[in-house]
Amino acid sequence: MNIKKKAQREIGPVGKQNRIMIAMVVLSLCLIIVIGKLFSLQIVNSTGKYERQVDQLVEEVPIKASRGDIYDRNKNVLAKDSSATAVNVIPYEVEDPDRLAKTLSSKLGLKVEDVQTKISVLENDIVEVKTGISQGAAVIVLSHNFAGVTIEEGTLYFEPISIKDPEAVASAISKDLDYDYESLYDKATRKENQPVLILGKVDNALALEIRESEAIKDEEGEIESYNGIELLDDYRRYYTNGNFASYILGFTGTDYSGLYGVEATYEDVLSGEDGVVYFQKDADGNQIPSQTKILKEPVQGEDIVLTIDSNIQLMAEKAVEEAAATWKTKSVTAIVMETKTGEVVAMATTPDYNLNDPFTLDPNFVATHAADLTGKTEQEKLAEMYKNQAVSFIYEPGSTFKALTGAAALEEGVITPDTVVYCGGSIQIGDAVINCATGPHGSITVSDAIAHSCNPGLVQIIEKLNPDVFYQYVYNFGLGETTGIELDGEEAGIVNRLSTANGGVNEVDYATFSFGQGLAVTPIQIVSALNCVVNNGYYVKPTIISSETKGQAIESPKQIISKETSAATREIMRKVVGYDADMTALSEGYSIGGKTGTAEKFINGEYSSSKYVTSFYCFSPVEDPKYSVYVVLDEPAAGAYGSTSAAPTAISLIKQALNYNSADTTLSGAATEEIQKGTITVPDLVGQNIDFAASILNEKGIKYVVDPATSGTMVVNQSLPTNSVYDPNTELILALGNADSAAAGTVIVPDLKGLSIQSANEILTGLGLNLKITGNGFASSQTPAATTVVDKGSDVSVTFTP
């Protein structure tokens, strides 16, 4: 009884069970709610979560593919990537902005104001200002509606770049929160703490010099900072000789893509494809090393080989310069083409421009093209300068066209070389009179009429041809449409069939067409057409890219005229040279045929009486031509004719080309000598590999020695300043060092045991050492051993085992 009573007063077993049951039911319900919520979060509504997480976690950064090099047919380098420096400034770390702005603007040629703007950029991230802000205070602070001021979770943040009036913000909030004004103002005007690009593609030597000059030292003379200067690696396109083959090569823009020349037309091949590296970063923006992956390996750009022969190109450039100087021309263009293949071995135009400094107008260009440039903007002037005359200059070909008329008539059988025509000094066609500039010749054979450039004779020849047939020949010779050479800005020229009302051809137009009037051509078109005539009638498409780069069989050339017609026309063109005493003298000892051309320029709808285009096409040897050479002078001085102005240049050039032994693949001593007659500028070699530096210097003909007191693989200093004019009597002294030579020195080889290839590479690269891999898996042994002291840039061979 007693026990029972006690049990009643305490909680009984049944009560126990009930209370536990109730507790468990309640807890089970809670558990179900939790599971339900998790089910909803993880299964039902999980879409998009992953993406949101990736978004805050992942950063994709492109890996620049290196650009392919450009070589001439003998594998001399014409354009190459080289290392340069991007000068950046971290505004937050700038201590003396005035001095920095002055240094940067003077050394880099920038406007002081632009530099000042860049080095004082405000922070565009969010700066934490103060925590523990109560709801009430927050309402007051936010009531000002300041842009760039936010409060989240009781924390005040500033976004300095959005704050328009930092004084107002600081003073208002300082009152609201009873907080230090200075501190608020400092944070509201916080500078950007990421590098801001000032200028890319800066010479390594200049960049280092700038940084040294901005060093800020502490009392003990240790460098504390570089006044915010941060130097980053950059690439630059290096053209071995600035003005050399500028129209062929072209250059790259600031975004490193080709803008002109083969740099533009072969952009896809040269540029390769950038890769993508994928970084994961933590909430503070630090990269997480173990989570860095290369998503896409960059496809490195491929090298291309041109058909250009640097030696012949050099001869051509020199030749056009001489012609330009003699005849005070607007421009002179020369093309040297291999007859059988259509490969362009030289293509030179003067004036030209400096590929290493393409955004500066060439003074010579400005002087010769003044009339064309008036009223144009700087950009338009530059665009004008970049035009490659060899493919974009259109003009009436004049008498050089007579060889085509003659070849077509011979091929059609309407004449033979001995057919006689009559030149009475002029010929009446309809109501027009066509005069002979060289006659009257009286009775004359067709071949002599062409050789003497007799217009009435040519009129009589063309009248024997059906216009439909003749126009077809003109098209077959490649006129009226672009040749398709791998260069930018090519023009199609104009071949118009001017018809009368009844559908026929206007007889005066047709008559003048015979001696090259009433159509427009480009130099590359005319040299290709005439090359066809002398190449046994085979038209080969002109090209500037070697077949090894194109990697495709050359299109089988189209035969336009027969071998016999070609031989007969070649003999006629031999007479052109033979009938002229000066040309005969010039070509002494060589078998050369050619055709002159002198045409009045067609300006604003009428023929100019003072502006001419003179030209000369020649080929050699006549029996089995090897080269076609075409020289055209735009607006030579008064008194110039094709025979007097263009012919000497062309004949001299073809002789040089023939003399030149193409087996000699490096620049001949003579060629080097010739380069040295011009001005040579000293290249920036600091930071370059010594082998590369040596190849550039050899190419430019700069004498150099390596400072015997130094050793290493990289140029760290050069005795002559970059871009100075090289004096051939001096010697350039190169000081060598190793990678990271600015802080050259030695490092201690780390212990790599157990590391993956990736980790080992990261560590070694960080120390300036190179990894040489054997096997795969994890590092098991290494040479040199850990703790060995080695020079930076040394190799560390590591054996990896699974």
Add this chain to the structure above:
Amino acid sequence: MKNGKIDRPFLIALMLLAGIGVIMVFSASMYSSTISGEKGYALFLKQLVFVILGVTVMGVMSKIDYRIYKKYYMVGIVISVFLLIIVLIPGIGLKVNDARRWIDLKVTTFQPSEFAKVAVILYFSTIISRKPGIIKENMPFLLNCMLPLGLICGLTAIEPSLSAAMAIALAAGGVLYFGGIKFKLFYPYLGFGLLAVAGLMIAEPWRLDRFNVFLGKGGYDYQISQSLLAIGTGGIFGRGLGNGKQKYLFLPELQNDFIFANIAEEFGFIGCLLVLGLFAFVIWRGFQIAQKSQDTFAYLYTSSVMMLLAFQVLVNIGVASAIIPVTGMALPFISAGGSSMIILFAMMGPILNISRNVEFGKKLEPNRKPVLNKKKIVR
């Protein structure tokens, strides 16, 4: 009586939870430790050491007759009050994020409120098992129960640590509930407690902010949104151990209050169910022990410890999954902890000892058996 064996399933489930905790703390803290310049395994080692210490303490206590603790019910409460007062003194109490909740013991830190939870359960279980009458009448109830509880909860709340105060109140409420208190005696205090909480919310606006954020009234909680992101990305199977991404500083203190988010991210819904299942099993098993225990003290102590455990688990997971407003509550046995881990295991020690006298046998009428047994022993 002491020959019985401890309840193995209960012990194994606890050890599994602690094991999961050690691994997850490693996974969660690896990156943040490295970043802050420590070894990546620093917190893992610490967690392992404290789990071993805790298990040792639990093992020793499982051999000590639980009735001995009843003698110290008053000592416990006095020490609690003393510690809760000295923690408020600058120089002794460690100030972290504007709150003084920790006493720095140099080797580790110590939270008086953790100790107070045990002391309160011990105190209430003892007095109610000795004098069941005090929870039947107003004055004795007020003097013996509610005043000491009010003092302790009040001291905890001004640290401030509202969540700890609520946990202590819940633990005490648990004992009263399992002790068979009449609800009408309790209602006024419940009302008073709610008013106190409301008052604290108004006094400290950030609490109200959190509540508003929870209700979706503007604002945005960075931790919660990151926690939901972690849980959501876990999906069904999770990303796999160590592959979670939120540990990269996106979710601060991941190894502490938000360890469940890490589990959810790396082991998915399946992993969550496993952890929840283990907790559910421990609590169910604990209630079984309580129900079958020999005396009222054992019953009250065990059931209210289980209640407290369940409360902490539900609050922790509820916060991580945005079911309830943000409040700081560690996930028992799993969150990184030092002294609190030892206290947790110490709380389980007496339950293991109690389980030695409990027979899990037949399913039917298990409630009768202990009573019958007792009678037999008495005779």
